[in-house]
Amino acid sequence: MDIKEIQSLIKFVAKSGASEVKLEMEDIKITIRTGSSSPNPETTIVQQIPMASAPMAQAPAPAAEPVAPATPATAAEDNAKYITIKSPIIGTFYRKPAPDKPAFVEVGQEINTGDVLCVIEAMKLFNDIESEVSGKIVKILADDSSPVEFDQPLFLVDPS
Incomplete structure (x- = not known):
């Protein structure tokens, strides 16, 4: 996955209204959080995963409803x-x-x-x-x- 694909994914998540999306593949894990109260509304974390780790699940649907923490x-x-x-x-x-x-x-x-x-x-x-x-x-x-x-x-x- 190259930087342009990551940037387009960030834009898609921002438009969808989802508060958090996690994308996990064989060698990369991406978490995108939006709607925070900080001045920068988008946070992207890219983390390399060792090849010996267990197989990861596919990306969840980006249009998932935002989850509000209870109290x-x-x-x-x-x-x-x-x-x-x-x-x-x-x-x-x-x-x-x-x-x-x-x-x-x-x-x-x-x-x-x-x-x-x-x-x-x-x-x-x-x-x-x-x-x-x-x-x-x-x-x-x-x-x-x-x-x-x-x-x-x-x-x-x-x-x-």
Whole structure:
């Protein structure tokens, strides 16, 4: 995909009224967000994806209705008191060490620094993801056996 195709896609999304469109192909991922309150109404993020990653879905229909977050101020205030543990790598997120084993952590469980929270498989290697904080797991933000991106939120932890 060349720059002219990307520019025409941005124009098409802006005219369609969609608030966000994601286009994922074998070697490229594009996210276009429009209608923000910033002075620049269009944001384009182009990210190369390693060839070893799982096959990606085709682009969603650009004419999708904009999604309005429910009470964004309340959600932001609630999440502000929590620490977000994010994925350090791209890969497949697993909550259990093996299919027949129990999950590493559950919602409400107390964790300490160094506890294994999950495993992320990248290029046939299983990487233990350890906690860098102590606290209580408030929410698990990724689904088991789902692909995760670098810096994607995985867990919310209450440090108190």
